[in-house]
Amino acid sequence: MLLISCPNCGSRDETEFHYGGQAHVPYPENPNELTDRQWAEYLFYRDNTKGAFAERWLHSTGCRQWFNMLRDTVTYDIQAIYPMGTPRPDAAGQLTVETGTASLAPDSTTTGTAAPSTSGTSISGTSTTPASTTAPEGATK
């Protein structure tokens, strides 16, 4: 079991927390202008990172507050815990050097600078507007 250090409550068991998925997935600035495909990719497509992964957690049995966590998906090592709305810490993100097949290059979805990447699966010719580059205030909370 993971021992997670809640920013408000200190170290608690993993069973007190709920997982909130990948962090830094910004809400599209103009969701009405997205194609169905882009919208579906915003909703459902997430990274499957091997190595350091930024994710959201909720201390549901304690203070009921969300926070971000940088966790290694291979070793389960918790590298950083930081508040919602703050960017992914760089130094900790570069700690891990993995030799697996998954790319560790910081892509758009884990750095919070753009909407989920659609480069690998998008249908060309349907994109009407570029995906937003910034999340609205509070969208990541």
Add this chain to the structure above:
Amino acid sequence: MAETAAPATSYEKNLSLRVSPAAQLRADFETGSVRGVVEISEVAFLTMVGLRVNRDSDAGQRVAAVTGGLPATCGSVTGTGDSSVLWLGPEEFLVVAPREAHESLGGGLIQALREALGDGAGQVVDLSANRTTFELTGPRARAVLEKGCSLDLHPRVLKAGTALSTEVGNIPVVLWKTGEETFRLFPRASFADFLGRWLLDAMREYASPEVP
């Protein structure tokens, strides 16, 4: 239970008919308690008020004036007189007061809190029926809780007067250490029966003489 005199009003009758979430365990609590070792009882119908307000805001200051301060950090408890305020989150608190403080019995606590909050951002919600209260007391109370709670309950870490929301026996509770050997547990009403039986089971070994 049975009223010998006819109640004056149907309202009083309604109050006399209410059943606490662990009322069916009352006899079991009596027989399951080990006198002088570990005892359990239900403290029914305490007045509880859910507070959500920023401590630093004007509304927070006004609410704090009514409750006798709002706790600042995880685990801390403030309060005046009979009522206590437990920290649940950075802007979330639980006021626990005797049952007489409830407006159904003529108390004015909830109304006073509502007026203190005014139109400030936050909320005051009567949560008296949300949770019930178990009181576990005795030298073995800590040993009983340690069977199902992963927090460090040793007195050098958990001081009397600390309240933490956590899990006991896989049930989310607010665990409040009210004295050196006294704990109060606040499980939600629907979990009260399970947690009561779980605690009785955990207490059972202390009824037997200790094996040297």
